[in-house]
Amino acid sequence: MSAKEYRHIGKSPDRADALEKVTGQATYTGDLEFPGMLHAKCLYSPYARAEIVSIDISEAKAMPGVKAVLVGEDLPYLVGLYMIDKCILASGFVRYQGEPVVAVAAIDEKTAELAVSKIKIEYKQLPSIQTIDEALEAKILVHENINELQYVKGVFFPQPDSNIASWNKTIRGDIKKGFKEADIIVENELTLPAVAHVPMETHATIAQADIFTDKVKIWTSTQSPFGVRKLLAKALHISIADVQVIVPFVGGGFGGKAGIHLEPLVTALSRACKGRPVKIVSTREEEFNQLPTRAGMRGRVKTGVKKDGTITAVEIYYDWDSGAYADYGVNVGKSATYSGAGPYEIPNIELHSRTLYTNKVFSTAYRGFGHLETHWVMERQMDMVAQKLGMDPYEFRMKNILRPGCYTISGEVINEDSGRPDECLGLWQRKLDGQDTGLRKNAKKV
Numbered sequence: 551m552s553a554k555e556y557r558h559i560g561k562s563p564d565r566a567d568a569l570e571k572v573t574g575q576a577t578y579t580g581d582l583e584f585p586g587m588l589h590a591k592c593l594y595s596p597y598a599r600a601e602i603v604s605i606d607i608s609e610a611k612a613m614p615g616v617k618a619v620l621v622g623e624d625l626p627y628l629v630g631l632y633m634i635d636k637c638i639l640a641s642g643f644v645r646y647q648g649e650p651v652v653a654v655a656a657i658d659e660k661t662a663e664l665a666v667s668k669i670k671i672e673y674k675q676l677p678s679i680q681t682i683d684e685a686l687e688a689k690i691l692v693h694e695n696i697n698e699l700q701y702v703k704g705v706f707f708p709q710p711d712s713n714i715a716s717w718n719k720t721i722r723g724d725i726k727k728g729f730k731e732a733d734i735i736v737e738n739e740l741t742l743p744a745v746a747h748v749p750m751e752t753h754a755t756i757a758q759a760d761i762f763t764d765k766v767k768i769w770t771s772t773q774s775p776f777g778v779r780k781l782l783a784k785a786l787h788i789s790i791a792d793v794q795v796i797v798p799f800v801g802g803g804f805g806g807k808a809g810i811h812l813e814p815l816v817t818a819l820s821r822a823c824k825g826r827p828v829k830i831v832s833t834r835e836e837e838f839n840q841l842p843t844r845a846g847m848r849g850r851v852k853t854g855v856k857k858d859g860t861i862t863a864v865e866i867y868y869d870w871d872s873g874a875y876a877d878y879g880v881n882v883g884k885s886a887t888y889s890g891a892g893p894y895e896i897p898n899i900e901l902h903s904r905t906l907y908t909n910k911v912f913s914t915a916y917r918g919f920g921h922l923e924t925h926w927v928m929e930r931q932m933d934m935v936a937q938k939l940g941m942d943p944y945e946f947r948m949k950n951i952l953r954p955g956c957y958t959i960s961g962e963v964i965n966e967d968s969g970r971p972d973e974c975l976g977l978w979q980r981k982l983d984g985q986d987t988g989l990r991k992n993a994k995k996v
Contacts, residue, residue: 567799576799579754579771580831587756588617590819590830591662593652593669594840595644598909599678599690602642602671607652610665615657618822619665622651625818629785631777631809633701633708633715633876635693636912638785638814644673645692645874646911648839655819655828678909682848682869685713685906692874692907706880713907715872716880720887720901720959728863728898732854736935740927744846744871747916751801752832753841757816761825764788766817769796773803774810781810782817805915806842809878844916845879845905846871849927853935859949863898864891868924870905873912880905882913885920888960892928893971894947895956944979951975 570576607619622641628634640651652669656662679685679692688711693699697710706716729735755770766788772778775795783790800807812830819828832841847870854863868886872879883905890901903920916922936946951972956964 570799578751578799578801579756579769580751580829582756582769582798582829584756584758584827587827587829588655588657588819588823589659589662590653590655590816590828591659591666592639592650592654592815592830592836592840593666593671594836595640595647595649595651595673597644597673597675597678598647598680599676599692600644600673601676602640602644602651603674604672605652606670609668609670610652610654613656613661613665613668615661616654616665617657617826618653618655618819619669620653620818620822624822625814627785627787627814628700629781629810629814630700630875631781631877632706632880633699634785635699635715636875636877638818643676646909648836648911649874650815650840653815653819655823655826679713680908680910682846682871682906682908685871685908686869686904688712692909696907701876701880706876706884715876715905715907716883717905718884718887718903720890720899722896722959722961723863723898725863725865725898725900729852729854729865731856731862733857734935734938735852735854736931736938737850737852738931738934740849740851740930742847742849742923742926744910744913745844745916746838747802747804747806747843748837749802749804749806752834752837753807753812754829754831755812755816756827756829757813757820758827759817759820759825761821764792765794766792766820767794767796768813768817769798770813771800771803771807772797772811772813773800773805773807777808778810778813782813785810785814786817804917805844805878805919808915811841839911842873842877842912842914844919845873845882845913847923847927849924851927851931853931855935855939857939859936859939859941859946861894861896861950864896864901865899866890866901866928868901868903868927870903870913871908871910872905873908873910875912876905876907877912878914878919879912882915882919886924889921889958890924890928891959892925892932893952894928894932894950895952896950896959899959901959944975947975948972 622639886903
């Protein structure tokens with residue numbers, strides 16, 4: 551690594567946005583006001599899975615100050631990042647508790663909230679999928695039309711007549727041979743819960759649709775402005791050139807504001823209100839119930855090792871509880887196949903990563919998605935294998951860690967420019983042992 555690549559170490563550069571933020575001048579989407587702007591609120595499903603029997607919006611529509619009330623049948627569009635599987639408003643069925651069913655635009659938030667309270671919906675509650683095992687059993691399908699859904703082919707692999715939105719794999723060597731060569735086999739199951747992103751700024755969007763053309767202007771708190779532009783155009787069947795996306799300051803995202811979320815709904819409301827700008831700002835409760843989380847995950851790991859600690863084979867199943875819609879979740883599952891066995895040389899491996907539909911709030915990206923979760927599972931497994939061997943966990947790792955000349959599970963060769971996991975681990979072990987690693991000295995010198 552050159553000195554240029556270390557030029558920021560030991561320094562505290564000024565943030566480009568520091569002045570605006572510390573003085574309160576930073577403008578977020580929720581701060582924006584436009585002439586004639588309307589405010590939106592939604593009525594959400596109280597059930598994880600149910601048939602929508604009837605919706606009565608007559609009282610809400612008749613209220614003074616209410617400019618539009620939309621239901622799923624008004625919006626015959628499907629939205630999706632990698633799999634096109636989600637209605638803008640639930641139509642026919644609801645698939646998770648918190649799914650938006652009816653949307654209202656009114657002159658202010660109070661009027662919109664009152665109008666929502668006047669809406670009457672009759673549901674027929676249905677059994678739901680709440681666990682990974684129920685999803686795999688597939689006695690109930692979250693999406694009965696899974697065989698007909700459009701998706702990115704060759705990258706994601708939905709399974710017919712199942713709740714598997716995508717099944718991605720990494721296979722290397724001969725796993726049966728590897729386990730036969732092992733002296734000890736250790737199997738464990740580890741789980742991680744779903745996690746909310748909890749940004750300080752909740753999701754917020756303003757949309758203004760031109761009633762004379764297909765043009766749409768959007769101000770939104772998003773991490774993916776170009777993604778919003780592309781996906782909105784595709785969902786509404788308009789030209790990407792007709793969509794303008796403006797991103798003010800964003801008060802946190804952490805992956806939760808990747809992809810597309812509120813933008814199609816407020817665009818539809820603006821169209822229904824003859825082009826007036828429409829704003830929606832999620833409450834904290836809505837952030838938890840309506841908007842995406844990090845997927846819960848179960849990892850089942852089987853490791854074969856020789857008595858001297860050499861890994862001979864690993865079999866892993868990562869199952870992701872990705873909720874009612876694929877969204878970013880299938881990419882999270884796919885990412886697990888790149889490095890889901892950790893920084894170790896494993897001659898024989900089968901790694902399966904299945905992204906599953908359940909009747910829960912859908913999931914999305916979250917801080918190094920597909921890697922943090924799998925590394926935690928694998929490192930816990932390494933500790934437990936070392937314990938079974940009666941071997942020091944550090945020595946066990948060092949025996950199997952990737953070095954120059956080794957191959958990753960995806961077939962990439964490690965060289966001096968790829969990074970040195972062995973040196974990194976050794977460096978910090980010496981630090982823990984109280985030896986001077988020279989880290990700070992070297993950083994200052996560079």
